[in-house]
Amino acid sequence: MFVALRDLQHARGRFVLMSVVIVLITFLVTFLASLTAGLARESTSAVTDLPADHIAFSMPAEDDAPEFTASRVEADQWDAWADVEGVESADPLGVATTRAETDGTTASVTALGVDEGTNLVPGSDGEGDDGEAGDVEPGTVVLTPEAAGALDAQTGDIVTLGGTALTVAATVEADQSFSHTPVVWTSLDDWQDIGARGSATAGGGADPVATVVALTTTDDADLAAADDALGTTTVTTSDARSAVSSFAGENTSLTTMQAFLLVISALVVGAFFTVWTISRSGDIAVLKALGGSTGYLLRDALGQAAVLLVGGVAVGTGLSVAAATLLPDAVPVVVTTATTLVPAAGLILLGLVGAGVSVARITRIDPHAALAAR
Amino acid sequence: MDLHLEHITLVYPDGDSTLTAVDDVDLTVPAGTTTALLGPSGAGKSSLLAVAAGLTQPSRGTVTIGADVVFTPDTSVADSTRVRLERIGMVFQSPQLLGSLTALEQLELHAHLRGKRPASVRERGMELLDAVGVADHAHKRPAQLSGGQRQRVAIARALVGRPEVLLVDEPTSALDHERGTQVVELITGLAREMAAATLLVSHDASTLATVDATVRMLDARLEESAPLAAVRPA
Numbered sequence: 001m002f003v004a005l006r007d008l009q010h011a012r013g014r015f016v017l018m019s020v021v022i023v024l025i026t027f028l029v030t031f032l033a034s035l036t037a038g039l040a041r042e043s044t045s046a047v048t049d050l051p052a053d054h055i056a057f058s059m060p061a062e063d064d065a066p067e068f069t070a071s072r073v074e075a076d077q078w079d080a081w082a083d084v085e086g087v088e089s090a091d092p093l094g095v096a097t098t099r100a101e102t103d104g105t106t107a108s109v110t111a112l113g114v115d116e117g118t119n120l121v122p123g124s125d126g127e128g129d130d131g132e133a134g135d136v137e138p139g140t141v142v143l144t145p146e147a148a149g150a151l152d153a154q155t156g157d158i159v160t161l162g163g164t165a166l167t168v169a170a171t172v173e174a175d176q177s178f179s180h181t182p183v184v185w186t187s188l189d190d191w192q193d194i195g196a197r198g199s200a201t202a203g204g205g206a207d208p209v210a211t212v213v214a215l216t217t218t219d220d221a222d223l224a225a226a227d228d229a230l231g232t233t234t235v236t237t238s239d240a241r242s243a244v245s246s247f248a249g250e251n252t253s254l255t256t257m258q259a260f261l262l263v264i265s266a267l268v269v270g271a272f273f274t275v276w277t278i279s280r281s282g283d284i285a286v287l288k289a290l291g292g293s294t295g296y297l298l299r300d301a302l303g304q305a306a307v308l309l310v311g312g313v314a315v316g317t318g319l320s321v322a323a324a325t326l327l328p329d330a331v332p333v334v335v336t337t338a339t340t341l342v343p344a345a346g347l348i349l350l351g352l353v354g355a356g357v358s359v360a361r362i363t364r365i366d367p368h369a370a371l372a373a374r
Numbered sequence: 375m376d377l378h379l380e381h382i383t384l385v386y387p388d389g390d391s392t393l394t395a396v397d398d399v400d401l402t403v404p405a406g407t408t409t410a411l412l413g414p415s416g417a418g419k420s421s422l423l424a425v426a427a428g429l430t431q432p433s434r435g436t437v438t439i440g441a442d443v444v445f446t447p448d449t450s451v452a453d454s455t456r457v458r459l460e461r462i463g464m465v466f467q468s469p470q471l472l473g474s475l476t477a478l479e480q481l482e483l484h485a486h487l488r489g490k491r492p493a494s495v496r497e498r499g500m501e502l503l504d505a506v507g508v509a510d511h512a513h514k515r516p517a518q519l520s521g522g523q524r525q526r527v528a529i530a531r532a533l534v535g536r537p538e539v540l541l542v543d544e545p546t547s548a549l550d551h552e553r554g555t556q557v558v559e560l561i562t563g564l565a566r567e568m569a570a571a572t573l574l575v576s577h578d579a580s581t582l583a584t585v586d587a588t589v590r591m592l593d594a595r596l597e598e599s600a601p602l603a604a605v606r607p608a
Contacts, residue, residue, distance in 0.1 A: 002486040010474030291459025368429045
């Protein structure tokens with residue numbers, strides 16, 4: 001990179017301008033990735049944080065895609081799932097977004113109804129948060145911190161969920177939410193009054209229902225066969241995120257924007273190096289005439305692009321992380337390797353592809369032009 | 375080592391027909407001497423130089439350095455490039471210095487192209503810049519040098535790799551008579567000192583007092599029809 005590094009220094013203005021463009025694109029991409037992850041977490045953390053590896057849905061029509069708002073499972077289904085070979089646990093889980101009230105405070109929450117003795121509530125595995133959560137008894141509710149904050153409630157207070165008054169038994173530390181509403185945990189019995197749908201609504205003496213069955217399985221479990229037998233549709237916990245209606249739309253939109261930004265960055269870098277290479281055609285012809293091989297010149301040009309990209313992307317990623325740190329908690333950003341280093345690597349890779357296509361014209365520059373140039 | 379051009383013919387496609395730019399030219403330039411190639415525009419001087427440099431493949435004929443045939447109609451681009459890097463120095467009509475490199479770095483570049491550390495030729499580079507009279511400007515970029523100084527740096531660049539052959543294309547075209555004469559004198563002196571066979575294309579015979587031989591081209595052929603041009607002893 002003998003010439004490339006000196007060009008970077010000599011044509012400082014042009015390269016600084018291009019670096020600023022790369023920094024800004026990187027900032028946009030990584031910040032958007034962090035925001036996408038943050039919004040996804042606000043939509044689905046109640047699902048993804050479950051200590052289960054699969055979720056079984058029972059949809060009104062067999063061909064319907066799994067969806068939390070439409071799924072409805074009955075007791076015989078989760079009992080049957082519990083008996084399937086390779087299934088270590090099958091816990092019914094009711095999911096219903098409802099209104100919660102305390103004295104003078106109202107908030108939208110998602111009530112998750114669970115059977116007594118389940119391990120689905122944070123803290124129920126002994127690694128709990130305040131030691132008292134982990135189970136939910138009828139007549140009580142366990143709050144997540146955001147729900148407690150929104151309702152200004154603490155242990156011992158009364159919270160009314162969809163008309164049902166429940167006593168706050170505990171507040172867990174795990175901050176979970178579903179479809180952008182904070183989560184509260186109730187017993188499945190109480191959940192029948194709060195969120196059950198259809199004829200099984202409590203009060204009629206019917207069998208309890210839930211929304212889905214949370215499954216913990218081993219490799220031996222034949223989930224497809226069980227689905228056929230029980231009329232359910234089972235997906236992994238990760239795939240179950242798509243069954244949260246707010247997640248699918250948001251995630252698709254934001255991911256599309258990121259993809260466009262990645263493509264735009266490659267095009268911008270490619271356009272810059274196209275112009276740069278054309279403006280250097282005379283120098284390249286001279287270098288070839290002096291004995292510079294095409295391979296040497298390509299390496300030199302790509303090295304220059306790599307320096308520019310790595311520098312710009314590093315600064316842009318740093319700015320994005322700093323912004324995420326400084327922003328108030330209300331902005332849902334999640335800074336992880338997946339939201340910073342992965343898109344940063346993508347930007348560098350695609351930028352190099354764009355630069356590679358542009359500098360490939362080096363191969364077509366005729367050294368004979370060095371004789372004609374003045 | 376001597377430079378031999380034997381039966382060099384260069385034919386370009388020209389619409390539906392062809393154009394013969396160089397027609398069966400034989401020329402030998404002995405090591406340590408400078409031969410000036412004169413002739414009017416369009417005579418084929420630069421085309422012959424391009425063939426001698428391996429920048430253009432001849433349609434027929436061979437270019438030999440010493441006993442090695444280096445360019446033929448079948449020589450690959452990669453081989454031509456390697457020969458230029460290792461055995462040929464070139465001075466262009468305009469200095470063609472790279473704008474981002476200082477005068478000394480223009481010379482160090484040659485080492486880098488050969489895969490060596492640029493610093494390995496720093497001492498020789500300074501000696502050459504001193505020999506061409508621009509050592510005081512070693513750390514200046516081309517934009518900070520005059521036209522004559524740039525041309526001197528270009529001459530030093532051509533010689534830094536100790537080439538066996540030096541090919542020079544109209545080095546005085548942008549210089550006045552006095553400076554043009556000085557540049558030719560510099561080239562012939564250095565070529566003699568470094569034992570380089572030097573072929574110098576020029577349109578201005580008045581600056582060529584110090585060259586060892588002159589040959590004229592007209593209509594793609596050397597005026598002398600002998601296979602080897604007569605060369606005045608050094």
